[in-house]
Amino acid sequence: GDSVTQMEGPVTLSEEAFLTINCTYTATGYPSLFWYVQYPGEGLQLLLKATKADDKGSNKGFEATYRKETTSFHLEKGSVQVSDSAVYFCALSEKGNTPLVFGKGTRLSVIA
Amino acid sequence: DGGITQSPKYLFRKEGQNVTLSCEQNLNHDAMYWYRQDPGQGLRLIYYSQIVNDFQKGDIAEGYSVSREKKESFPLTVTSAQKNPTAFYLCASSIDQGSNQPQHFGDGTRLSIL
Numbered sequence: 115g116d117s118v119t120q121m122e123g124p125v126t127l128s129e130e131a132f133l134t135i136n137c138t139y140t141a142t143g144y145p146s147l148f149w150y151v152q153y154p155g156e157g158l159q160l161l162l163k164a165t166k167a168d169d170k171g172s173n174k175g176f177e178a179t180y181r182k183e184t185t186s187f188h189l190e191k192g193s194v195q196v197s198d199s200a201v202y203f204c205a206l207s208e209k210g211n212t213p214l215v216f217g218k219g220t221r222l223s224v225i226a
Numbered sequence: 227d228g229g230i231t232q233s234p235k236y237l238f239r240k241e242g243q244n245v246t247l248s249c250e251q252n253l254n255h256d257a258m259y260w261y262r263q264d265p266g267q268g269l270r271l272i273y274y275s276q277i278v279n280d281f282q283k284g285d286i287a288e289g290y291s292v293s294r295e296k297k298e299s300f301p302l303t304v305t306s307a308q309k310n311p312t313a314f315y316l317c318a319s320s321i322d323q324g325s326n327q328p329q330h331f332g333d334g335t336r337l338s339i340l
Binding site: 146148150155156157158159160163165203207213214216217218219 | 230232259266267268269271274284316318326327328329330331332333334
């Protein structure tokens, strides 16, 4: 079945450091890919998405590119802030009537 | 403002008791979902519903039940058969289950055992 694998956390960075959170997926078809963010005590918020190969999703300084050849959707940000501290989830959705499949999440802590 | 409302934010259950978690959305979304979140395990799908009066089991449906009598409401009952119910429960909705549609989440209910 479909699956999403994220890098293990927690990840701790200093403010203004470069962020990469790796995400790879396994799917039978051509899924849409998503990154969600969860702040403490809250639900998940959609951060960005990409629906086909080579698409780049971006939002709030975060970017991720849909790489079909490496089945990856790595999340990047050039300069993190303390306010970016959260748990980040990678997810995919196949075409048709299937719910999202989530990775286990990566906790990011940014220190001043 | 449109959104998803989960209530209560915190809930306590006694041994042998059923409890019901509320989820209401005013986004006019067709599909709704329930997830369970445990530390280090990400989100696991409990039940989902594509339309009113229809729902399907997810990966961990045992010990849970749902109903979908109205488009805007998708309550989850945690029954006494669920032996380890302590977790954070998240409800979500989407316009439909098309692959391009993101899910919108509520703020969750944290369930604990007394």
